[in-house]
Amino acid sequence: MAAGILVSCEYRRLNVPNNLALIGFDNQPIFMMMKITTIEMNLINIGQNLFLQAMNEQVERKKEIGVHLIERGTVYFVLADMSTGTLAKQHDII
DSSP states (O other), X not given: OHHHHHHHHHHTTOOXXXXXXXXXXXXXXXXXXXXXXXXXXXXXXXXXXHHHHHTTOSOOSSXXXXXXXXXXXXXXXXXXXXXXXXXXXXXXXX
């Protein structure tokens, strides 16, 4: 879905990330090729827990799932210097 949105933005001449920030989900292989920022989760661990729940095994029903943000080219972050009151975009700092 994120890849389709990025293509649509390019077609409509919307600048990503300046006009629209875009974050994908699941770190699909196409995200690397298209430089889409994404959130990665451990889907194997999630699947194992769901299987154990379905088999009525003793597992935690409420379990925090760790995620990892993989920054690529479809977002930028604004950093604030509280001492000077200045803002800098991430790509200005690099």
